[in-house]
Amino acid sequence: MVYSDPDDHVRRQLRTLQRVVGNPTDAVLARRSGVAAATFSEVMSGKRRPRAEFVAKVISGCLVSARVGGQAPLDEPNLLDALRLPGHTAADGGILERDGDLSRCSVVLDGVRARAGAAIVVEGVAGIGKSELLARVCAEAAVRGIVPLSVRGNQRDRTTAFGAVRTLLGRWVSGRGAEERRTLFTGAAALARVPLGIPHPRSSHPAAMIGLTEALYWLVVNATSLVGPRRPAEALLLAVDDAHWLDDESLNWLEFLVDRLAGLPLVVVLAYRPHEPAPALTRIALRANEIVRPLPLSQDAVRILVSRGLGRRGAPAREPDEAFCAAFRQHSGGNPFYLRWMLSLACERGLTPTAAAAPEVGDLTPRHVVVYLNERLGSLGDAARRLAQTIAVLGPGSSLEHAARLAGLPLDEAKRQYDRLCRAAILADKSTVDFWHPIIRGAIYDDIEPSTRSDTHLAPGPST
Template sequence: MAQPTPAASGLVGRRAERDALERLLTAARGGRSGAVVVRGEAGIGKTALLDLARGLATGSGFRVESATGVEAETQFAYAGLHQLCEPLLDRTAALPEPQRTALEVAFGRRSGAAPDRFLVGLATLSLLATVAEEGPLLCLVDDAHWLDPASAQVLTFVARRVTAERLALVFTQREPCAGLPELHLDGLGEADARTLLNSAVNAPLDDRVRDRIVDEARGNPLALLELPRNVPPARLAGGFERPDVVSVPRRVESSFQSRSGCLPAGTQLLLLTAAAEPTGDVALLWRAAAELGLDRAAADPAEAAGLLEIGRRVLFRHPLVRSAVYRAASWPDRRRAHGALAAATDPHADPDRRAWHRAQAVLGADEQVAAELERSAGRACARGGSAAAAAFLQQAAELTPEPTQRARRALAAAHAKHETGAFEAARELLTTAAAGPLDALARARLELLRAQLEAQLNRGREATGMLLDAARTLGPLDPALARETYLQAFEASVESGRLADDHGWLAAARTAPPPPGSPRAADLLLDGLTTRFLQGYVAAVPPLRKALEMLRMDGDRRWLGLAGHIALMLWDDEAIHALAEVMPAAAIPPYEHDGSADGSLALPELIEAAVRAGQHERAAAALEQLSLRARASGTPWALGLEARSRALLTSGPAAEKHYREAVDHLEHCRVAIDLARARLVYGEWLRREGRRHDAREQLRLAHELLSGLGAEAFAERAARELRATGEHPRRRTAGPADDLTAHELHIAQLVATGATSQEVAAQLFLSPRTIESHLRKIFRKLGITSRRQLKDLRLVPRSGNQPVS
């Protein structure tokens, strides 16, 4: 069978992109997974490349599954992911129970608490990897920019973690996608543009007309193919009017609108109905058509015009056809189409989509529909779909006739929008809510949300004051929320960099109501911070440490950033390590201030700098502060820093006691850099004391540690000191793990504890097959052949300590 010509397939000038797709598929077929984003403006040929990938994959033994992002579905949590995974769900029995449950709850196949999005991502990765075990799998996602946020996040998560599966993923979207390889499609060159244009026009073209079409299309393939079809023969012969200067996508959409506008009225209404129902359900479309009094023959002119194809699913020729048809329709026709779709949608199987269609069909207010939308919002929240809930609630507020109900729903919608990060939309909804009657608590919650938006949008001092006002108002109405609001005011003050001279928070926090029940982590944090400013660092350590312990147990992520800041204040490296493992980013948000002139982490640096600059009085004052804090903290990290700093200020033989104490303490904490620096200053002191032999030992260890950590400036300082003792620094002794990457070392350490590949995969958000691939490389580098041999090796980080991120 003859292959289509490049011009016929719309792929003129795309040889490099075809080669890239072939390389991706070849690698996946050989067990090296990969993903790529085909990026470019509307009509540039992204969908054509996706069709090419499908053809190449099908011809080489791949299973191909696909999904298409649809603008109307962006508010339905996991809608795009469900579209991709639905044909694979018969394989979920092979997934671990927590993963299977998360996926089924996310897809509405099982009731339960909203699933953790990371677990949904891991379940999707495991599902795709399981299918790929049976044969290579290609996943195609067109118009990824229209995916709902939950689906987009999960699929990006998967794409970044596929490694050793026989799996390839290809996305198309208009904007850049950070972290994934891209194929950026530019417009075609002039020669290729002319070739493609000639393939689309059967009649000869006047040279001037051809030049104008090529010029207007600006290399956009869809424009080159579609614009000539709307030009009368007389225009082709005698000239082509240039439209007003608009973007290519707008002109292309206008072309589709013109083509659909020439169809019979019944066909246009059927097209509109198909455009308003983005799932592509053929049976649903025919039921809706029957509601409108249309028979199946109404689709024939649309199919003949190349706008629509009705087979197993309803497919538009191009995503722009859908938007073109919908935007061109009148509001009454849109309401008719949505009304028919609502009537044709099963209220038990898909109540949320039915509610959405009913809402679009309503003219004016309707309490019954508004209440139905509010119930849909509740179901969306239960599935973890905050964006969907926000959309349902916003629509519900707009349709609510009674002012009190409308204000209540608008406030709920504003909170939901805020949760999804749509801050400007939340602010607009607050205006609607504020216009209606609200009780005292609802009014206080409104002012709280207004303050939170101020903090997130402007990060100014005004936010702290607004939060404090909200906290005072909430005090007698909702003590628990009031206490959380005081904490938010503290965070706002810290983030604005004005805590040191902002006494409003402390004055207000003194009046915070007591916890209404058993103290939560937030209550302990508030009490500890208030104590910190009223009674000092030492008195605050016990309540703050208890708060950290509770946060590590209950996993309340709202306060993890603040908890990380407090852990740094207390020099609690174990808490920092534990918090980093549960935070969505394995990182602690930085804070510039910790509520005192000299922060905990800054004090040791200040002392060493002051000593080296000869400012011993300043160093001594800082040491006094450091000693109070370190003894109150009591961690090896804190005590080691205090001993190191005291040694720097001690003269003669007495200093050695403090240097040794510093090394002893810091050997028992995770912060390798501070141990290395303790050995460095100890070695420098020994050299100055004329004890070259002893100095070499400390400086040698310091140089090895600092080199392994990549602290080049400190390592060079240690090397200079070593040379001053008469010894040239040597490369550190190679260990068994030296050839492993940090990622491979982490995997090897986990496997050495006895963890299975599946357990390690779950912990690292990878597939078991990827873990097995890493293990093969690890075994090869270490010269071993079994997991049991890993236990016999001393697999520690190159520094000898586990560094803290």
């Protein structure tokens, strides 16, 4: 099987859509999509990968362009068909074997028009593919004209009250004009400014009697219900990834909201690891309209991934051997994260997918992947290792300046090391400082000496 990079296909589709909606310039489309102009041009010129969140935002931006340009509403089923979002078929190089899960989510999204508010829960162990699925649900929502807002929980912000809600709604609210904002915060929603960090106009409004959780609920009701001359009501998708790391206040708010979805054009989708349960998450799952549990990948999918992963270096053009694939399936448990890293390890060891090499797959288990990750980090040298370990302790979203200071590196050097760590697929090349995957952060964090860990934890925060 010949490996083909799906990214160009996605870029071509987005360009087609851009033309269909009246050919706004890149700068205009980037603004309407809520994407930085520089990011837009880097992705579209092939310097960066078009991640699913990016695709969702740009589709959203295209739909806004169509609306602003006074075009007739786009025929969404046709549009979906024409776009064939990555992930819908194994052949396009996207995610594999998730069509059934995605279809169930799509049925829920289709109910939004009839104001059938609903909750979807995505449950699964680390690396099974929850985030990939969530990103595609966001893209599917965008195609249907539903605005996807998303947030990811992380260990560092767990103690910041309403931190996740602030990220989820705050940016979207601040993007509205003054008049729209006034509408959003009318009535019982007035107090919702407080958790969102927006100054409250001087008033002795009775809303002061209402709790913050309820006020935030009314903000969402206003956002999805109040129709003004300049502002149509919005259907929303609230996508919460890594919900097991959410702060308690945000989680309680989501539970409050999920209890009151009926009649709202709103879908809440939460993804979490079930072995790290919070009572509120368990209760939300009990009330969810859909519970999606992505399954381990089958041997057929493993064969495709082995073929792509080990065929890429121009090695064998023939199909990988069944015994080799069976060994991969067995030792990875069909977990896509471990599969991908085991493949990368196999590639480095020059393994060919033959029956003779099948016994060697036993040396590529998830435990080996963790050791390998730390070896790979070690091979990048002391400065890269110190930076990665510091970022692992500080958590995602920390500032590079702060991490550089704690790691004892000049900022320029830290930037250089950051780029090297991105090229090694340890850190992620995106707008915030983060690891390529939470499992990588966990593996690197667990390898740090406890005393070094607590020194970094206890170090003073970034100066503001």
